[in-house]
Amino acid sequence: MTTALRLLAALAAGLTFGLGLSLSGMLDPARVQGFLDVTGAFDGREAWDPTLAFVLGGAVSVAGLGYALARRLPRPAFAPAFDLPTNRRIDRPLIGGAALFGIGWGLSGLCPGPAVAALSTGALPVAVFVAAMLVGMMAHHRFAARA
Amino acid sequence: MNTYASGLAGGALIGLSVALLMLLNGRIAGISGLVAGLGRDRGLRRWVDTAFVAGLIAGPAVFALITGAWPTMRFVAGLPILVVAGLLVGFGTRLGSGCTSGHGVAGLARLSPRSLAAVLTFLGSGMLTVALLRALV
Numbered sequence: 001m002t003t004a005l006r007l008l009a010a011l012a013a014g015l016t017f018g019l020g021l022s023l024s025g026m027l028d029p030a031r032v033q034g035f036l037d038v039t040g041a042f043d044g045r046e047a048w049d050p051t052l053a054f055v056l057g058g059a060v061s062v063a064g065l066g067y068a069l070a071r072r073l074p075r076p077a078f079a080p081a082f083d084l085p086t087n088r089r090i091d092r093p094l095i096g097g098a099a100l101f102g103i104g105w106g107l108s109g110l111c112p113g114p115a116v117a118a119l120s121t122g123a124l125p126v127a128v129f130v131a132a133m134l135v136g137m138m139a140h141h142r143f144a145a146r147a
Numbered sequence: 148m149n150t151y152a153s154g155l156a157g158g159a160l161i162g163l164s165v166a167l168l169m170l171l172n173g174r175i176a177g178i179s180g181l182v183a184g185l186g187r188d189r190g191l192r193r194w195v196d197t198a199f200v201a202g203l204i205a206g207p208a209v210f211a212l213i214t215g216a217w218p219t220m221r222f223v224a225g226l227p228i229l230v231v232a233g234l235l236v237g238f239g240t241r242l243g244s245g246c247t248s249g250h251g252v253a254g255l256a257r258l259s260p261r262s263l264a265a266v267l268t269f270l271g272s273g274m275l276t277v278a279l280l281r282a283l284v
Contacts, residue, residue, distance in 0.1 A: 003191060007198045009171035014199035017164035017176065017248075018206010022218040024157025025150055027207060030221035036270075036277040051154040056251060058158025059165065063256035066166020076173035083173050084257075087244070090264045097243020098250070098265040102272030104235030106280065109223045111247045112240060113178040115233075116200065118220060120208040125222045129233040136237020137183045144241075 006078040018117040024055040027118050029109025036106050165253050168199070177249020178203070179240035243269075 025031050034040075034049030075081055105111050110129050118126045165176040172195065181196045188196060211217045224232065240246040243265055245254065250269075254262020 006172055006191075006195055009167065010174075010195045010198040011202040013164045013168040013171070013176065014202025014204075015206055015209065016160055016167065016202075017178075017199075018203040019210055020157045020160025020162075020164060020206075022157070022207045022210035023160060024154050025219070026154075026157070027218040028220050029223045031150075031219075033223050033277055036273045037281065038274050039278040039281060051150050054151050054154035055158035055161070056255075058155040059162040059252040060255045062159045062162025063165040063252050064162075066162070066170055067253075067256050069166075070169050073170070076169065077171045079171075079173040081173060082169065083175070085175065085244070085259075085261075088259075088261055090261050093242050094244060094261060094265055095268050097239045097241065098268035099243075099272040100235050100239030101243055101246060102239075102269035102274075103276045104232040104239060105247075105269060106273035106276030107224055107235070108229055108232035110229075110232065111236060112182060113203070113246070113248045115236075116178060116182060117203050117206050118218075120204045120206070121217055121220060123220060123222075125224075125226065125229055126220075128226050129229045129236075132230045132233025133237035134182075136234040136239075137179075137241050138186070138237075139234070140238045140241035141183075141187075143238075 002078050009078055017113065020059075021114050021117050025051055026055055027114045027121075031109075032111075032114070033106065033109035036109075161248075161252060162256070165248070165256065169253075175249055175253045177245050177253060179237075179246040180244070180249055183241055239269075 021027055031049055031051055035052035038048060040046045040048060070082065108129060115126055115130050115133065119130060168174050168176040181199055184196050185193065207218050245265060250262040250265040255266060
């Protein structure tokens with residue numbers, strides 16, 4: 001019973017995430033890149049697009065309320081325990097990985113959530129990006145196994 | 148609805164999803180981690196993460212059913228650049244343990260200094276990349 005509820009909860013959360021991305025405009029690579037294009041505003045070539053800041057602000061606020069509530073609960077509704085990251089170090093893999101991710105994000109206007117969600121649109125560029133992303137993830141898996 | 152209002156409302160839905168996954172299943176909704184886990188995890192966890200990703204992919208289709216239109220997508224790069232970008236995003240998000248959802252939404256909502264450092268780094272390198280792109284191309 002709990003297993004079925006857990007599957008259903010994951011499906012509902014995933015669907016809510018995908019609907020939120022769709023409504024927010026963040027599936028649109030031009031809009032995302034427009035947010036990252038801060039120099040465009042300075043030289044007046046094109047207006048800076050602040051939408052991403054509204055999306056992030058709305059998301060962090062609501063998630064923050066949920067997490068504050070979670071801290072008061074002994075355990076999640078359908079699982080034995082909260083599964084939280086324990087690594088608190090700000091180290092070179094964290095910064096180097098985030099820097100590499102930012103380059104790819106800036107080049108394409110795509111990050112993992114919107115890219116995976118947009119697979120349902122059937123757009124070829126999305127499929128190509130996601131395929132390359134999976135290869136990148138597998139490459140890291142090998143790299144990490146050797147290191 | 149104007150773009151800022153729909154951005155805020157869409158963001159709130161994303162936040163609701165992140166909150167629900169923690170309150171109900173005890174999991175961080177980090178898309179890069181969940182997707183990478185599909186290839187590695189075994190047993191129930193794999194099924195649960197598959198259910199989340201299936202829901203995520205269904206999202207834009209359900210949005211199209213409700214509103215009568217697919218979300219707008221204007222691509223800014225050709226296929227060769229998208230391959231390079233995809234490789235960087237895949238490798239980078241695993242090395243850095245997260246992306247815009249895991250560090251950006253969930254990490255900031257947990258007030259994690261580690262996630263804040265990651266967010267500032269990928270925002271900075273993303274902005275620098277676009278600035279260079281605009282200057283060179």
